[in-house]
Amino acid sequence: MTVNVEKTGTGTAVITWSHQTDDPRGYLSDEIESGRLEDALAAIGASTIEGLGETSDMRRIAQATTRIQALLERRMRGIAVELRDQALTWAEVADALYGDPTKRSSAQRAYEAGMRQRGLTTQMGRSGGEWEWPNKLVTDFSDAELADAIERNETDPDPVTRDLVGSCVREWERRKGLRSE
Incomplete structure (x- = not known):
């Protein structure tokens, strides 16, 4: 640089x-x-x-x-993905982004948002333990994957997860003819 x-x-x-x-x-x-x-x-x-x-x-x-x-926010999210991909722990990513290693959940949200910016999926599902999202775009999910993603994560309080679940619901509705998008 x-x-x-x-x-x-x-x-x-x-x-x-x-x-x-x-x-x-x-x-x-x-x-x-x-x-x-x-x-x-x-x-x-x-x-x-x-x-x-x-x-x-x-x-x-x-x-x-x-x-x-x-x-800058967009770049910071991309940096979070790169740092995590370089095998840094969540505490190390939090320290790099926020100067505070205890802000692990903030670092995870930045990472998840960065992955979404890249069109990728992440592991989510904090409320019900770890659940692996299919590693593809929501529009490429099978009907079973959409249903599973919605069912397992619809009550998750994380805003990134809620956004992903919302995308799954909209895709399900589109496929079933309930939405014209």
Whole structure:
């Protein structure tokens, strides 16, 4: 990684990066050229939220901050998957992501969301013990796999599991002609 932020003096810095290796999709360039990075940094540095300016300024800053936060959240989820795939324990992944090894369940949720971003399934089913989701997309589940996934996990309190179960229910309804999607 060659992104570099060099402090050049009090209150000034220069950001350098390689378009080919550090930003091949143009995300960093887009955030800088649109002014969103500047707006998000203003939000971080403001001594008070009220100090961000008029309503129109705050709306623009809010949109910029939300967009950058979403990009970073997506990357963080991908990093969680990579760390876990490198055989780190949940405590080690939690420490890397949150600076707190006791946040294992948060690390697991980040991992599960990262797997969903990749179109993959994960092991879920905390309320009824470990249950292995079929390692394929919900649309590729057999009817028996859909029914089993719904039955075993429909009361699981985890939001990622609930989302997956919701996808299974929608797919079941689509197959049975109860949904037109």
